[in-house]
Amino acid sequence: MNTFTEENYLKAIYHGAANGGSASTNEIAAALNTKAASVTDMLKKLAEKKLINYTKYQGVTLTPAGQKIALSIIRKHRLWEYFLVEKLNFKWDEVHDVAEELEHISSKELVDRLDDFMGNPKYDPHGDPIPNRKGEFKAHELKPVSGLSVNEEGVISGVRDHSSSFLQYLEKTQLTIGKKIKIAEIHTYDHSVIVQSGDKRTHISREVANNLLIAL
Amino acid sequence: MNTFTEENYLKAIYHGAANGGSASTNEIAAALNTKAASVTDMLKKLAEKKLINYTKYQGVTLTPAGQKIALSIIRKHRLWEYFLVEKLNFKWDEVHDVAEELEHISSKELVDRLDDFMGNPKYDPHGDPIPNRKGEFKAHELKPVSGLSVNEEGVISGVRDHSSSFLQYLEKTQLTIGKKIKIAEIHTYDHSVIVQSGDKRTHISREVANNLLIAL
DNA sequence: CCATATTTTTAGACTTATCTAAATTTTTTA
DNA sequence: TAAAAAATTTAGATAAGTCTAAAAATATGG
Numbered sequence: 001m002n003t004f005t006e007e008n009y010l011k012a013i014y015h016g017a018a019n020g021g022s023a024s025t026n027e028i029a030a031a032l033n034t035k036a037a038s039v040t041d042m043l044k045k046l047a048e049k050k051l052i053n054y055t056k057y058q059g060v061t062l063t064p065a066g067q068k069i070a071l072s073i074i075r076k077h078r079l080w081e082y083f084l085v086e087k088l089n090f091k092w093d094e095v096h097d098v099a100e101e102l103e104h105i106s107s108k109e110l111v112d113r114l115d116d117f118m119g120n121p122k123y124d125p126h127g128d129p130i131p132n133r134k135g136e137f138k139a140h141e142l143k144p145v146s147g148l149s150v151n152e153e154g155v156i157s158g159v160r161d162h163s164s165s166f167l168q169y170l171e172k173t174q175l176t177i178g179k180k181i182k183i184a185e186i187h188t189y190d191h192s193v194i195v196q197s198g199d200k201r202t203h204i205s206r207e208v209a210n211n212l213l214i215a216l
Numbered sequence: 217m218n219t220f221t222e223e224n225y226l227k228a229i230y231h232g233a234a235n236g237g238s239a240s241t242n243e244i245a246a247a248l249n250t251k252a253a254s255v256t257d258m259l260k261k262l263a264e265k266k267l268i269n270y271t272k273y274q275g276v277t278l279t280p281a282g283q284k285i286a287l288s289i290i291r292k293h294r295l296w297e298y299f300l301v302e303k304l305n306f307k308w309d310e311v312h313d314v315a316e317e318l319e320h321i322s323s324k325e326l327v328d329r330l331d332d333f334m335g336n337p338k339y340d341p342h343g344d345p346i347p348n349r350k351g352e353f354k355a356h357e358l359k360p361v362s363g364l365s366v367n368e369e370g371v372i373s374g375v376r377d378h379s380s381s382f383l384q385y386l387e388k389t390q391l392t393i394g395k396k397i398k399i400a401e402i403h404t405y406d407h408s409v410i411v412q413s414g415d416k417r418t419h420i421s422r423e424v425a426n427n428l429l430i431a432l
Numbered sequence: 433c434c435a436t437a438t439t440t441t442t443a444g445a446c447t448t449a450t451c452t453a454a455a456t457t458t459t460t461t462a
Numbered sequence: 463t464a465a466a467a468a469a470t471t472t473a474g475a476t477a478a479g480t481c482t483a484a485a486a487a488t489a490t491g492g
Contacts, residue, residue: 005449025470038450040471045448057457057470088329098323105321107314113304221479241440254480256441261478273440273487 004104006051007073008032009042013052013062014070022059071135076111077103078124078131083114085125092125092176093167108133126167127158127177127213143216145183145193146209153182154214161211173202175212220320222267223289224248225258227319229268229278230286238275287351292327293319294340294347299330301341308341308392309383324349342383343374343393343429359432361399361409362425369398370430377427389418391428 002010012031016023025043029036047054051066062070080102084090090098105111112133115121122138124130129137140157148154156179159166170176174197184201185194191206204212218226228247232239241259245252263270267282278286296318300306306314321327328349331337338354340346345353356373364370372395375382386392390413400417401410407422420428 003448026468034449035451036470037452037472041449084326088326088333090325090329094325098321098326101321101323105314105317107317109306109310110300110304110314113306117304219478242438250479251481252440253442253482257479 002069005042006046007069007104009039009046010051010062010066010070011073013060014067014074017059017061022061024059028060068135071131072108072111073103075131075133075135076105078128079111079114079118079121081124081126082118082121082130086118086121091167091171093164093171095125096162096164123157125177126162127156140213140215142213144210145181145195145204145212145214146191146206148183148214150183150186152216153180154216155180156212157215158213159211160213166208166211169208170212173204174200175202175204181214218285221258222262223285223320225255225262226267226278226282226286227289227293229276230283230290233275233277238277240275244276284351287347288324288327289319291347291349291351292321294344295327295330295334295337297340297342298334298337298346302334302337307383307387309380309387311341312378312380339373341393342378343372356429356431358429360426361397361411361420361428361430362407362422364399364430366399366402368432369396370432371396372428373431374429375427376429382424382427385424386428389420390416391418391420397430 009028009032012028013023016027016031025036025039028043029039032039043052043054043060046052046066047060050063051069052060052062054060077099080099081095084095084098085092115133120132121130123140127140127142129139131137142158143154144160156175156177158177159170175181175195179197181195181197183193184196187193191209192203193206193209194201194203196202225244225248228244229239232243232247241252241255244259245255248255259268259270259276262268262282263276266279267285268276268278270276293315296315297311300311300314301308331349336348337346339356343356343358345355347353358374359370360376372391372393374393375386391397391411395413397411397413399409400412403409407425408419409422409425410417410419412418
């Protein structure tokens with residue numbers, strides 16, 4: 001098996017090398033709160049184990065073996081987040097750190113039973129897709145609120161920023177996953193947006209509109 | 217916080233120094249599958265941190281601070297075992313290794329919510345008491361089957377041997393926690409015992425009788 | 433009660449993951 | 463396109479936890 005640390009590197013590389021690109025040393029260092037020199041050391045080790053494709057100075061991508069591990073970590077992370085919110089009544093902004101620990105519990109049996117216990121959910125509390133036991137998943141087709149025009153409608157289905165401060169803000173303004181909203185107004189001056197959900201109108205900044213994702 | 221490894225040492229010392237005694241270096245090494253020399257190194261470190269009382273060659277006991285940590289690990293271990301059996305349908309002989317990992321998840325909030333989610337159970341699937349959030353617990357008053365006389369009755373309430381082979385044996389012979397049994401016969405030759413549960417009579421060896429615990 | 437056996441500790445070495453500082457490579461830009 | 467800036471890698475150190483082999487302390491038993 002792999003260490004806790006190796007798993008974190010693979011996960012960071014997976015996220016950093018999303019949609020066809022490659023992850024850079026600095027990017028990985030930032031994601032893991034470590035130094036570039038430490039990352040270089042670990043990249044050599046992971047390449048040795050054939051979990052990543054690595055050539056000096058060129059950034060890295062996951063091999064199929066590395067991707068399989070990364071997806072199993074992500075599956076565990078998201079299933080545990082779902083469990084924490086749906087079964088243990090955690091708030092969606094409180095689950096990240098706990099799930100960061102739980103994702104490293106190795107038992108596959110445990111995760112698969114947990115998955116069944118919860119009825120095989122397809123999305124976690126933040127709208128991110130949960131890979132199934134084979135590592136397959138389907139992401140929602142999402143657009144940021146900032147990409148919509150006046151009178152367009154949609155359902156809040158994801159976030160781009162997973163920080164607890166952003167999630168708490170959304171909670172307070174009731175702009176949570178599953179809410180149906182309509183773009184009421186767009187202020188061309190600062191690109192802020194007024195969204196309507198039922199009777200309630202909420203004025204959100206351009207930044208918030210950028211980080212709030214809608215399924216059309 | 218403490219490392220995973222330190223927590224395992226504290227737990228081993230807790231178990232090794234049960235009922236007033238002290239734990240020896242070799243005993244700890246055996247429990248943790250490591251070497252005596254490694255144990256000595258770690259004992260120095262734990263003494264430095266004031267988690268154990270240690271004088272060279274004299275064995276060790278936990279300080280109040282060390283005991284508090286050990287009990288929190290044991291609480292987590294037993295609560296997770298309960299969860300695995302009661303919610304995820306694991307068998308009682310399958311949960312130990314998974315719980316060994318889960319017990320190191322640090323969030324106190326998580327454990328306390330898990331405790332509530334399950335209705336604050338007092339005993340784990342093997343009959344061991346689960347410490348409450350203050351670390352308090354009450355063990356069953358237990359006697360091994362080998363300590364009973366013919367015609368005495370009691371309820372199976374614990375095991376001394378937690379190995380999966382023993383638990384599987386009990387499962388197969390239906391001698392599981394909660395079963396009411398009566399001593400039907402004792403063979404003085406080999407100290408084996410015939411126990412009666414309902415209509416069923418089961419012949420068990422002295423060794424099994426020693427490891428099966430009864431509440432009177 | 434002393435010699436032997438057992439237990440425990442010390443000494444020195446290794447591995448993993450990390451760091452800082454310096455060197456090298458790549459990228460940017462003037 | 464060459465100089466400066468940024469990114470990355472190398473070199474050398476450190477800390478945690480482990481090991482083996484040898485030394486020291488304690489326990490045991492004739």
